[in-house]
Amino acid sequence: xxxxxxxxxxxxxxxxxxxxxxxxxxxxxxxxxxxxxxxxxxxxxxxxxxxxxxxxxxxxxxxxxxxxxxxxxxxxxxxxxxxxxxxxxxxxxxxxxxxxxxxxxxxxxxxxxxxxxxxxxxxxxxxxxxxxxxxxxxxxxxxxxxxxxxxxxxxxxxxxxxxxxxxxxxxxxxxxxxxxxxxxxxxxxxxxxxxxxxxxxxxxxxxxxxxxxxxxxxxxxxxxxxxxxxxxxxxxxxxxxxxxxxxxxxxxxxxxxxxxxxxxxxxxxxxxxxxxxxxxxxxxxxxxxxxxxxxxxxxxxxxxxxxxxxxxxxxxxxxxxxxxxxxxxxxxxxxxxxxxx
Amino acid sequence: xxxxxxxxxxxxxxxxxxxxxxxxxxxxxxxxxxxxxxxxxxxxxxxxxxxxxxxxxxxxxxxxxxxxxxxxxxxxxxxxxxxxxxxxxxxxxxxxxxxxxxxxxxxxxxxxxxxxxxxxxxxxxxxxxxxxxxxxxxxxxxxxxxxxxxxxxxxxxxxxxxxxxxxxxxxxxxxxxxxxxxxxxxxxxxxxxxxxxxxxxxxxxxxxxxxxxxxxxxxxxxxxxxxxxxxxxxxxxxxxxxxxxxxxxxxxxxxxxxxxxxxxxxxxxxxxxxxxxxxxxxxxxxxxxxxxxxxxxxxxxxxxxxxxxxxxxxxxxxxxxxxxxxxxxxxxxxxxxxxxx
Numbered sequence: 001x002x003x004x005x006x007x008x009x010x011x012x013x014x015x016x017x018x019x020x021x022x023x024x025x026x027x028x029x030x031x032x033x034x035x036x037x038x039x040x041x042x043x044x045x046x047x048x049x050x051x052x053x054x055x056x057x058x059x060x061x062x063x064x065x066x067x068x069x070x071x072x073x074x075x076x077x078x079x080x081x082x083x084x085x086x087x088x089x090x091x092x093x094x095x096x097x098x099x100x101x102x103x104x105x106x107x108x109x110x111x112x113x114x115x116x117x118x119x120x121x122x123x124x125x126x127x128x129x130x131x132x133x134x135x136x137x138x139x140x141x142x143x144x145x146x147x148x149x150x151x152x153x154x155x156x157x158x159x160x161x162x163x164x165x166x167x168x169x170x171x172x173x174x175x176x177x178x179x180x181x182x183x184x185x186x187x188x189x190x191x192x193x194x195x196x197x198x199x200x201x202x203x204x205x206x207x208x209x210x211x212x213x214x215x216x217x218x219x220x221x222x223x224x225x226x227x228x229x230x231x232x233x234x235x236x237x238x239x240x241x242x243x244x245x246x247x248x249x250x251x252x253x254x255x256x257x258x259x260x261x262x263x264x265x266x267x268x269x270x271x272x273x274x275x276x277x278x279x280x281x282x283x284x285x286x287x288x289x290x291x292x293x294x295x296x297x298x299x300x301x302x303x304x305x306x307x308x309x310x311x312x313x314x315x316x317x318x319x320x321x322x323x324x325x326x327x328x329x330x331x332x333x334x335x336x337x338x339x340x341x
Numbered sequence: 342x343x344x345x346x347x348x349x350x351x352x353x354x355x356x357x358x359x360x361x362x363x364x365x366x367x368x369x370x371x372x373x374x375x376x377x378x379x380x381x382x383x384x385x386x387x388x389x390x391x392x393x394x395x396x397x398x399x400x401x402x403x404x405x406x407x408x409x410x411x412x413x414x415x416x417x418x419x420x421x422x423x424x425x426x427x428x429x430x431x432x433x434x435x436x437x438x439x440x441x442x443x444x445x446x447x448x449x450x451x452x453x454x455x456x457x458x459x460x461x462x463x464x465x466x467x468x469x470x471x472x473x474x475x476x477x478x479x480x481x482x483x484x485x486x487x488x489x490x491x492x493x494x495x496x497x498x499x500x501x502x503x504x505x506x507x508x509x510x511x512x513x514x515x516x517x518x519x520x521x522x523x524x525x526x527x528x529x530x531x532x533x534x535x536x537x538x539x540x541x542x543x544x545x546x547x548x549x550x551x552x553x554x555x556x557x558x559x560x561x562x563x564x565x566x567x568x569x570x571x572x573x574x575x576x577x578x579x580x581x582x583x584x585x586x587x588x589x590x591x592x593x594x595x596x597x598x599x600x601x602x603x604x605x606x607x608x609x610x611x612x613x614x615x616x617x618x619x620x621x622x623x624x625x626x627x628x629x630x631x632x633x634x635x636x637x638x639x640x641x642x643x644x645x646x647x648x649x650x651x652x653x654x655x656x657x658x659x660x661x662x663x664x665x666x667x668x669x670x671x672x673x674x675x676x677x678x679x680x681x682x
Contacts, residue, residue: 071529136592148526151534185489185577188412193492193574217581221589233534234575236526240558241579248562249590251477256618262610269607270598277597 005034005058006321008314009098012041013067013085014105016303020049022104025310027051030058032311035318038098040064040089064088067105070303074108078116086110090117093296100317102288104301104310111149111291118296121164123333126150127293128161129232129300130168131239137223143169144183144220146232147239147289153231155198158182159206164292164329165227166209171328172320175226181215183230183238188214195231203229243302250278288313290320297326346375346399347662349655350439353382354408354426355446357644361390363445366651368392371399373652376659379439381405381430405429408446411644415449419457427451431458434637441658443629445642445651452490452632452641459637464674467491468634469502470573470641471509472580478564484510485524485561487573488580488630494572496539499523500547505633505670506568507550512669513661516567522556524571524579529555536572544570584643591619629654631661638667 010026012019019041026037036058039046043061064085068077078087086105090113092098103110111127120127128146135142145161162180169178182200184192189200191214203211215228253274258267291298299317301309351367353360360382367378377399380387384402405426409418419428427446431454433439444451452468461468469487476483486502503521510519523541525533530541532555544552556569594615599608632639640658642650
């Protein structure tokens with residue numbers, strides 16, 4: 001690493017609320033987590049949103065001339081705009097000036113930039129975006145991948161996602177022999193679309209992972225699976241649906257709980273507990289996703305991310321660096337490949 | 342109709358809890374809703390689960406020799422087992438001895454039987470399963486289709502789903518100019534997989550529906566869309582995920598609300614309100630889905646359905662019959678076809 005603290009390159013221009021919220025989250029992370037943040041983007045815009053008294057001890061601004069908008073075709077944009085903030089951020093990791101990169105910009109562009117600048121891990125055709133969902137079993141999260149990098153997947157991509165997810169779950173989330181499931185529309189082997197039917201066979205025949213079968217939508221939060229693989233289209237729909245639920249549930253509670261006199265008193269008494277429920281369901285607490293399969297530690301946030309999500313994602317990036325995720329993924333994948341070869 | 346009350350043919354052998362729960366739900370529907378139920382299946386098994394004092398006034402047992410199991414390949418099974426309960430039930434509708442059919446068995450088999458026995462509505466390539474989700478806007482549900490009939494869809498199928506869904510939303514759910522969305526991974530026109538990109542173009546160019554653009558996962562429950570179309574794989578994953586949430590949320594509430602002394606008192610005071618929240622989220626209250634695009638009123642329940650879900654689905658079938666859904670769909674679709682031709 002060459003540094004006592006994790007160095008996180010941050011695409012300050014990526015996201016609906018860039019650079020203001022990105023910079024705010026990054027500065028907080030630098031202060032509270034002791035990470036070094038490298039803010040990549042237009043220095044003028046970045047400085048304009050920094051409080052005047054910002055200490056620059058663990059904060060560095062790295063100039064980038066351009067940015068990639070949410071509606072651009074990602075691969076072309078990344079190729080054309082060579083000095084775009086996401087490209088410059090990836091280069092910092094490539095040149096070992098940073099240990100990880102974070103962007104809340106166009107996730108397709110982040111993947112394209114990671115692929116072009118950092119390349120893939122050996123044995124991986126297509127990297128995936130993995131995200132950790134809490135389940136109803138306390139302390140037993142489930143890693144879902146892909147949640148948006150690959151909208152059209154071949155079955156062998158899903159097999160690779162399963163292998164990477166299994167390693168991540170074991171070495172970062174601390175799961176013994178992670179239970180891997182394939183997101184599908186039924187438990188039976190005969191259910192599913194073409195892609196799922198063929199992926200099921202590949203997963204079943206892969207002796208290097210603990211494939212326990214199909215996972216239906218209702219199994220996602222059950223805690224029965226440690227890793228669930230799916231294509232990036234289904235995964236993204238599911239992720240965004242899940243993220244909207246905190247607000248939906250709070251609204252139902254706000255409407256139903258205070259009804260009647262008992263309801264009003266009871267709700268007043270429960271105020272602190274309701275606040276804790278809000279936190280438990282708030283997606284700002286789980287704001288980052290990991291790009292698995294590229295030769296660097298890359299985290300991606302939602303376009304709508306605000307400072308708390310940015311902070312949370314940087315914390316995840318720091319944990320990934322501290323836990324040597326990339327090195328483990330790299331070496332473990334090579335071991336798995338030798339085993340299967 | 343030839344009958345003063347709606348006559349519902351029920352596949353008594355379909356579902357994980359058949360025939361016991363199916364029969365229990367059907368008998369309750371007959372008694373409370375005034376519908377005639379035609380219980381299709383093995384008379385011995387059906388009689389064995391009927392209470393001895395059942396009045397047979399609006400209950401009829403229609404013998405069927407076979408049943409289709411959940412792990413059978415649907416089209417083959419429906420063709421091979423010509424006397425299977427789902428086939429016999431469809432024939433009752435075909436022969437105008439029943440006004441609607443309900444099955445909690447293999448949904449693929451129900452669709453295959455409906456296609457083979459009843460046929461499709463004119464202009465429809467593939468029927469879809471539609472289901473109504475409540476949204477955060479009270480009294481403003483959203484119709485999602487397809488939720489499982491077609492796991493591999495062509496873009497024009499999605500366009501047909503949009504047209505059928507729009508009619509259903511307008512004439513059954515009472516929506517003025519229903520807002521139609523395409524389930525996708527981003528708001529922008531350039532986002533999505535091959536299928537979604539092409540479907541987006543078809544929907545945008547279709548002047549007969551009010552297509553308002555892509556709907557992301559987070560938009561499903563927002564109430565901003567009246568109809569959301571997707572392929573049956575994504576829709577099924579989403580549906581089953583959504584159905585699992587009631588239990589998940591209740592568990593979070595059970596864990597978090599009673600903490601501390603204030604929490605215990607508050608929770609005790611809120612008992613009736615919490616019960617109402619449970620009901621609002623319980624999928625037994627929303628237990629049926631409509632098979633749209635076949636030449637008959639067909640409702641489908643989950644394999645795991647128990648008596649309350651069966652009752653709820655039969656109530657939906659009765660409402661569809663009473664509101665002349667099929668006739669409206671048929672005539673409206675012909676008008677639309679003339680308009681587009």
